[in-house]
Amino acid sequence: MSTSVDALGTTVKSQSRVRRVVTNQQFVLFVVLIALILFFASRNSLFFRVGEFSNLFTDFSGLVLIALAETYVIVAGGIDLAVGSTAAVSGVVAAGWIQPLVNHGVNQAVILLVGTLACAVVGALAGGLSALLITAFDLVPFVATLVTYSVGAGLALVISHGAPVGYNPGAIYWSASGIGMITWLVAIVLVVAVVLGVVLHLTVYGRYNFAIGSNEFAARAAGIAVRRHLISVYVLAGVLAGLTGMFFYIRSGSGAATTGVTNSANLVAIAAVVIGGASLTGGVGRWAGTMLGAAVLTVVSDGLIFINVPPTWIQVVVGALIAVAALLQSFRRRSRRVP
Amino acid sequence: MTIASERTPVLELRNITLHYGSVEALHDVSIKSYAGEVIGLVGDNGAGKSSLIKVISGVNTADSGEVIVDGVRRHWRSPHDSMAAGIETLYQDSGLAPDLSIGSNIFLGREKRRSGLLGRLGFVDQRAMEKEALEQLARVGITIPATQRTVSELSGGQRQAVAIGRAIAWAKHVIVLDEPTNHLGARQSAEVLNVIKSAREQGLSVIFISHSLPHVLEVTDRIIVLRLGRVVRDAPTGEFTVESLLGTITGLSESTGS
Numbered sequence: 046m047s048t049s050v051d052a053l054g055t056t057v058k059s060q061s062r063v064r065r066v067v068t069n070q071q072f073v074l075f076v077v078l079i080a081l082i083l084f085f086a087s088r089n090s091l092f093f094r095v096g097e098f099s100n101l102f103t104d105f106s107g108l109v110l111i112a113l114a115e116t117y118v119i120v121a122g123g124i125d126l127a128v129g130s131t132a133a134v135s136g137v138v139a140a141g142w143i144q145p146l147v148n149h150g151v152n153q154a155v156i157l158l159v160g161t162l163a164c165a166v167v168g169a170l171a172g173g174l175s176a177l178l179i180t181a182f183d184l185v186p187f188v189a190t191l192v193t194y195s196v197g198a199g200l201a202l203v204i205s206h207g208a209p210v211g212y213n214p215g216a217i218y219w220s221a222s223g224i225g226m227i228t229w230l231v232a233i234v235l236v237v238a239v240v241l242g243v244v245l246h247l248t249v250y251g252r253y254n255f256a257i258g259s260n261e262f263a264a265r266a267a268g269i270a271v272r273r274h275l276i277s278v279y280v281l282a283g284v285l286a287g288l289t290g291m292f293f294y295i296r297s298g299s300g301a302a303t304t305g306v307t308n309s310a311n312l313v314a315i316a317a318v319v320i321g322g323a324s325l326t327g328g329v330g331r332w333a334g335t336m337l338g339a340a341v342l343t344v345v346s347d348g349l350i351f352i353n354v355p356p357t358w359i360q361v362v363v364g365a366l367i368a369v370a371a372l373l374q375s376f377r378r379r380s381r382r383v384p
Numbered sequence: 385m386t387i388a389s390e391r392t393p394v395l396e397l398r399n400i401t402l403h404y405g406s407v408e409a410l411h412d413v414s415i416k417s418y419a420g421e422v423i424g425l426v427g428d429n430g431a432g433k434s435s436l437i438k439v440i441s442g443v444n445t446a447d448s449g450e451v452i453v454d455g456v457r458r459h460w461r462s463p464h465d466s467m468a469a470g471i472e473t474l475y476q477d478s479g480l481a482p483d484l485s486i487g488s489n490i491f492l493g494r495e496k497r498r499s500g501l502l503g504r505l506g507f508v509d510q511r512a513m514e515k516e517a518l519e520q521l522a523r524v525g526i527t528i529p530a531t532q533r534t535v536s537e538l539s540g541g542q543r544q545a546v547a548i549g550r551a552i553a554w555a556k557h558v559i560v561l562d563e564p565t566n567h568l569g570a571r572q573s574a575e576v577l578n579v580i581k582s583a584r585e586q587g588l589s590v591i592f593i594s595h596s597l598p599h600v601l602e603v604t605d606r607i608i609v610l611r612l613g614r615v616v617r618d619a620p621t622g623e624f625t626v627e628s629l630l631g632t633i634t635g636l637s638e639s640t641g642s
Contacts, residue, residue, distance in 0.1 A: 249497065249508055256488075259483035259484055263479050263492065265463060266463050267467075267492040268493040268494075
């Protein structure tokens with residue numbers, strides 16, 4: 046047993062610690078985030094008001110759950126184009142179901158809990174459709190979730206007739222309550238986000254997610270139930286999208302097919318993940334990266350409006366951010382490549 | 385090495401047939417492997433080598449035929465079942481998850497969990513895995529500097545060392561190695577062959593698939609030749625030379641075959 050295979054191959058090119066830190070995507074994003082906040086504040090000191098930070102947290106919360114859903118899916122080697130429309134259809138359906146409770150003056154907590162459950166169920170069904178198309182019919186995730194996206198967006202319009210569904214002023218009132226700049230609504234979203242991070246990076250479930258995205262065959266050969274895991278990931282993404290639908294219902298007191306979550310939301314969520322350093326080929330991604338990516342996108346979108354840049358320009362800036370993030374990632378990959 | 389045919393084979397395949405759609409990949413294949421024996425499985429591309437090892441490991445399920453481990457007939461529903469039965473498989477070029485650390489790869493599918501409630505909630509004990517991964521690799525004669533490194537940061541030879549180390553460390557009965565010396569230089573290949581020999585000394589049954597006939601002749605006790613999904617020759621290694629083996633593989637020396 047004295048054989049040593051240690052000498053096999055060449056040694057890995059060593060990297061200076063400084064370079065590792067500087068090219069670390071999370072570190073760069075954190076610096077960018079701080080710089081952006083300081084920039085917007087220098088242009089308009091009102092940016093530092095508590096109220097504005099509260100708005101930032103709220104807008105961040107509307108994005109972060111679908112961005113984390115997308116992180117799970119992308120790390121597992123897939124893509125989900127349906128999170129936005131799933132949020133819309135969940136919100137519309139749940140709004141219709143719980144409106145009778147609102148009309149009968151049922152306790153608001155009960156209404157919101159029932160609504161949350163309804164949204165989660167509708168979201169799970171949407172995610173289940175994607176999962177079915179992918180695992181049973183072997184569609185690639187892009188096509189499968191495009192189907193779910195279309196069905197969801199269409200159903201949301203059909204059910205709502207293009208108009209807001211239901212009206213629940215109590216929900217809007219509750220959505221503003223909280224401590225300081227953190228509303229209860231935001232706090233709940235943040236707790237869910239933290240749980241998702243812990244599961245992704247510290248548990249067996251998260252480990253399997255990375256393994257499948259990194260090398261699906263290796264994962265299967267190692268005895269991991271790949272199909273079952275992928276089903277669960279798309280259902281999870283659907284549920285998180287559904288919860289986002291409920292989030293927008295609570296903020297506006299009604300469900301709408303055009304809550305602003307349908308069309309661009311998928312792409313913004315994917316942008317947050319990519320800016321956060323994940324690889325669309327799977328196996329690579331960090332919770333902290335997505336959180337920071339979502340934060341940067343939120344600050345940019347809100348900040349540009351705050352300094353009177355026309356909203357039409359925001360997408361261009363987002364595009365530039367994605368480009369910079371992608372370039373940074375490719376630079377990092379090249380600098381780490383083994384000779 | 386003598387092959388005592390009265391001994392119970394540690395792994396036996398009986399009359400295995402496998403189709404991919406209308407293509408017959410394996411036809412009535414029967415093989416036996418014994419503890420402390422290295423079998424060479426050779427054949428041209430498309431001869432059915434990879435299909436056969438996928439039946440052994442449970443990645444594919446045979447259309448007919450039996451898989452018998454230690455005298456007990458088994459049915460694999462997934463690779464997990466074959467692993468649980470003590471059979472480890474090293475797949476050609478694709479057995480590792482490149483984005484995971486070495487330690488995570490060694491424990492892939494067998495993650496160590498934290499103790500207590502956290503473990504029951506599915507929390508992994510990463511530190512223990514990294515530590516034990518080093519020990520496990522060292523036990524089979526492989527020393528790797530730091531197991532926290534991701535596999536994508538390793539050279540081809542180091543990756544292969546990790547993959548072989550994982551397979552040998554977990555195997556209780558049988559280890560299947562698909563082209564383990566592929567893409568390796570002469571010295572690295574020699575080291576892999578040494579690892580195979582030490583696996584035999586540990587009493588494992590080794591099934592070694594390779595295109596490199598000199599490697600097969602050097603390290604195996606018995607050679608099984610597959611052609612077009614059938615076993616065409618199964619004989620002690622001493623009965624072969626590179627030339628006769630090549631002839632049997634290609635079918636050009638049918639007369640010298642058994």
